[in-house]
Amino acid sequence: MTTTLPSYPIGTPGVPWGPAEIGAWLSRQTRRRSYRADVLDAIERLRPRHDVVEYGRLDYPPDGYPLYALRSRDWRDDLPVALVTGGVHGYETSGVHGALQFAEDHAADYAGRINLVVAPCVSPWAYERIHRWNPQAVDPNRSFREDSPAPEAAALMRLVAPLRDRVLVHVDLHETTDTDESEFRPALAARDGVEFVPDGVPDGFYLVGDSENPQLEFQQAVLAAVARVARIAPADDEGRLIGSPIVVPGLIQYPVKRLGLCAGLTGARYVTTTEVYPDSPSATPEQCNAAQVAAIRAALDFALA
Template sequence: MTNPAAYPIGTPGSPWGEAEIALWRSRQARKRSYAADVLAAVERLRPRFDVVEYGRLDYAPDSYPLYALRSRGWRDGLPAMLVTGGVHGYETSGVHGALRFAEDHAADYAGRANLLVVPCVSPWGYERIHRWNPGAIDPNRSFREDSPAPESAALLRLVAPLRGRVRMHIDLHETTDSDETEFRPALAARDGKPFEPGTIPDGFYLVGDSENPQPEFQQAVIAAVAKVTHIAPADANGEIIGSPVAAPGVINYPLRALGLCAGITGAPYVTTTEVYPDSPRATPEQCNAAQVAAVRAAIDYALARAH
């Protein structure tokens, strides 16, 4: 077995400093438009939602307004359901799945639930198809007090008034081949650690909360998504991405301890979706549809148990 090639930035065994981060940042080019893909969709939805600008990211020379779509006619007596996408900007179906749910299905829950849909938490990463923000920080390991990631801090401020009132939070993600070819090697280089190759599961899976796993909830979402796309099997070790499989297509992480987005509300029902867009058995359309199916199933389950 040959050792993987060293990442082209930094010195093996030494964490990055400001010079390495600046070099990495200089190599990130804009590949798509947040304004065209996300802000334009938000504007189309403005007649049907209260559009909340909950922050702004100033990454000179760029500035990104952050928007959430809030149910019009929000009623405090209804259960709140939070949908987040684009915490990792490169995970495309998380962004477009959230927008599609808002456009095509949110009206089904009028008068039954308060919806808060945040389609793109990390617009700089969305445009550059990257996992990190300009400081080489992963927003999805940064949801904690005094967060180093402005993207994470802004979302925490948005949901703070809702803590204890959110019934369900679903965070929409993807696992991609580029995790293994780019993002995990970059992470190892950034932290001065050796890169240990892994495997990418072929199919959809969920990450629940090891502190509150809610297995029936997770399986309800898996069952809905299985009608749209295939579910990732366990590997030879009974694991998915190094974690034991708790049930078909489900693993669990300690969400709050890891600073993950799905841990920010304390909701009784939480999950993180992981779509696999690089599968030969899945199309971009299926990936978006899988995210929508997951959102609907999660809300439906939580509504059936609201009290």
Template sequence: MSNNDAAYPIGEVGKVWGQAERDAWLSRQVRRRSYEADVLDAIDRLRARFDLSEYGRLDYAPESFPLFAVRSPSWRDDLPSMLVTGGVHGYETSGVHGALCFAEQHMADYAGRANILVAPCVSPWAYERIQRWNPDAIDPNRSFHENSRSGESAALLRLVAPLRGRFLMHIDLHETTDSDEGEFRRALAARDGKVFVPGEIPDGFYLVDDAENPQPGFQQAVLAAVSKVTHIAPADADGKLIGSPVVVPGVIEYAVKGLGLCAGITGARYTTTTEVYPDSPHATPEQCIQAQVAAVRAGMDYALAHA
């Protein structure tokens, strides 16, 4: 039996998970790295240069996770605002560390030109367990909507709410990994009582534009910058990436707000979701981080030039 044919060890086709299945899934999750050491310590090192705010706390007994955002120190109402989010899916490592790297090395470059808000690790429990979901088997990146059952999503929505409609740009940093196919899509099918249908993981970087507000020039500017760091994913034999038609090389479109995706929370003119492929034999972990940084900088530069 091939890996793609193997049944997920929890649940059965035709039956949506109940509490027993969710408990069984949760019992399999193991802490593999430290949010405090990897993320909170890095954020704390920015304290002298930027404003830090604890915008929420996730209580998953016996653990508790403070949620922090990094802000421009001199926020001005006359400047355009930019949002950078990472770690909505905690296992997508370069999203977290790309956001932190941008804040540490480049955020100050935009002083006096833009207000910047960075939420580098939206899902710390999942970061520690290299997991896509939160402990309730909920995907935060399908949960950005009113009365969200995801604490991660609800906290970020509360953070952004006072500024909604004032953001010029929002870039949400993600990865597409081999584990998407080997674990996470398989778990999703099992959770929802569906048959798992194998897909194909793109080899390279690509972007997800908003189908209801496409900004092709913005997407192309981001891709041009990233292509200097790592390769752009080619379409598959059907002209698609992860099952969606490629609208231009390296770009697909989702209706981000309707799907409850993070990229839909601000109402910004310019939005995108990055997708880095860390399992490529042609990319290193550092390249993946730098690709995220290049995407953030290019997105901000384009947005400011076309404000």
């Protein structure tokens, strides 16, 4: 039996979008939550304990979005650096709030051991609209490369550039949601003029490692820590997660630098991308945030051991 997938409501199947289609897509996007209330106010509460760095500004008329990172107050040039990034895809909520929760509750545990840089919301326009792309229908998490087409990625690259060779560990916080299959991947296929082929959504937490720098013991240590607070996603019937073969349970790998992913931003020895599943009937926002925090802490502890 052949199932015909519904076409995306914008564009002509098989034809990549042009300016008119991008404009039609943009006209459908509405603000659904507040970057200022959810993120900037939280950063202000953390200011007494962290150095707050404004590393850029996004001007998307009629709105402007200052970009902030938190840095260790007791920064030492003789220590390595840990980078935590959240909200590269703005709709992936626990990445943003997990980064902020780590900064509030656990950053002090690493004082004098490693310098921390936490960029909790890389894509604030998308955060407010609960979307994956920026207003140009560009995915920031495919844009970490020279002459980046995404201002969100370019700003973060400028922030990290002076520290790039000192970063020991980088944890990039993401989610895989049911809307990946119902909205975002169909939109991607329509934008690029290709056929949408569903992959399914993994039922639980998993990691994406760097296929060119696997560090399996590190990835397994992170998975073991997260397993105490969240379900680890089982492979599908073909031994895959989102179309990729599993390396060990809960882990797939991509060539992160070649794909322009945020995880390839530095030369860090220990790099991982988390993927939380917030749409499980048994998952709560608190549990999703806790899984992100557990992953960050396990990554730092392993790197420092």
